[in-house]
Amino acid sequence: MPAPLRRALSAAALTALLLPLGCSTALTTKREEEKLMSSSDDVSKPAPRWGIVIHGGAGVIKRESLTPEPEAAVRAALAEALQAGHAVLAKGGSSVDAVTAAIRVMEDSPLFNAGKGAVFNHDGKNELDAAIMNGRTREAGAVAGLHHVKNPITLARAVMEKSPHVMMVGEGAEAFAKQQGVELVPESYFFTEERWQALQRALEAEKKQQEAPPEPGQPQGPSTFYETPDGSDHKFGTVGAVALDQSGNLAAGTSTGGMTNKRFGRVGDSPIIGAGTYADPRCGVSGTGHGEYFIRYGVARDICARVEYLQLPLLEAANQVVLDVLVKAGGEGGVIAMDSQGNVATPFNSTGMYRGYMGPDGVPSVAIFKE
């Protein structure tokens, strides 16, 4: 087992591997059970069913090619992230703190496409984006095009809390990071052999494709330049978290390295408030998938708009957008979502989505496939 995988398999995290794996519906059903239990204690004013839901990316994840060791490592890392967020919430901390804590664990893990382990862009660099939003205040912070910030979610949070702005990009964002004392690292910190090889394969595939004349006016869909050479097992390993704290306040955050071999300063949906990240007093969402579709359809905001204006249950709103609107448009991916009652939805239209949930009982529920 490679060292990073072994390190990720902490004893506590191993608990997750022994649990039955909930799919999106199963998670929600579990929550429904808890609702019944908690509301029987105090019918007039049920305590907020606080908790945290996370994702570690969605895409074509084939059961047969996900061998036991990497699968165990990913499950353990997700459980560790859940525990980090849960620890904050359990002692009465804020949902913003919980989201930050959970995402930092996944950024620090080489298993996800965020922070350490991010994919490489066309120029062989790691280029990181992140966003966070406080549902109660509707304050938000977003950063894009980072090369030296160890934890982009922490910089997004500094933008939210320590600047009059919402979005900062590139060198300017890194100058702000320096000013705020946010940890900077050399570019080499982000290097992983697996992601480097993925870039080499993408560059080779691109070279082959360029021998054929390009189609004029490419549509706004997946370009093979950005996929693995055989189109299989590509995944969008963006990470995200949505939390509801004991005061009933929601927060959502997302962090990503974008797409392998991306160029032209491409920015995906993660740092776009309303597209890949959104929270308001009723509803919080973090997305993962083909970012261009998430931006065009304003996926995160649309789910919450359906909750607010159509008064749909969260699960129905999330399912409509991910399993109907996005599917019809051709946009692959998924979301995690939570409402102010603590209901959870994790729909995805791809083969798999790394995801997990932890409520007051502190038991991690982690899943990858539709089960």
Add this chain to the structure above:
Amino acid sequence: MPAPLRRALSAAALTALLLPLGCSTALTTKREEEKLMSSSDDVSKPAPRWGIVIHGGAGVIKRESLTPEPEAAVRAALAEALQAGHAVLAKGGSSVDAVTAAIRVMEDSPLFNAGKGAVFNHDGKNELDAAIMNGRTREAGAVAGLHHVKNPITLARAVMEKSPHVMMVGEGAEAFAKQQGVELVPESYFFTEERWQALQRALEAEKKQQEAPPEPGQPQGPSTFYETPDGSDHKFGTVGAVALDQSGNLAAGTSTGGMTNKRFGRVGDSPIIGAGTYADPRCGVSGTGHGEYFIRYGVARDICARVEYLQLPLLEAANQVVLDVLVKAGGEGGVIAMDSQGNVATPFNSTGMYRGYMGPDGVPSVAIFKE
């Protein structure tokens, strides 16, 4: 009269100055009259009431400090932009073409904070953002942090039509511009003495402010670093256009130089799809104002969500968001909006908003204040 102002006063554009100036309600009333007229021709299937609505920025614009010559020049430039968009629509062209044509006129005019005449950032550079969205297909293109692209709206459109991406920023976006043959200019092209002096005043004010110790954790609101020294007559001179073509398709676009003395690679709402720019088959919006609020409240998307989900008339939806939601949040600015029946709304909560409308009759209606 300075040469740029004189050049802007074309004979045709002068027509606008003679017209009574419609405010948002007056514009809509005018449209209501046209609806009655056009629907009498074919009650079963009224022709789409095609047209174009534009803005040239909102903010504190004091009547007493807007002297006749600059006012006439701005009105003439708005009329010229309307005519450029109208010319496209009148011959059956697309709303995307009309929006592009109208915005290019305003980008080329030194009177607006977009393209030539953009404000200077903290480093004394012009840094341009733009976005465009095709309501019919929901395709979108956005660019940010440009220093050499003469017409950012044209590059946003190239991103939409010639790339698989939605958003490109900085040097990467300019590399794409070069590849696509989009016109590049030296940085000096964007220089105007007025904007340069505005930066010098902002820098001086900032220096004075820095002598007092800064408040920890500035709120996400206006920073005096970005305003004129006395807080008066600041305006957000972003430009935008929304058009409905004869086929009943909507498009929206926005272009801006951002805020004077901005730093840290700040990106405002203009290139954020759903915040400052949005179009779908029912509704198109372009915003201008304090961008951070427009992003946090997803202003453009929210107006269209209220039209779609609450089935509100466009004017009511736009008024709710701009005159209620934004006002309560403390967000200054305005929007132009159009629906698929050709109804128009132009609410703003600031003292003034440069705006104009032109329908099938080709008569420009231009306004600045609430009248």
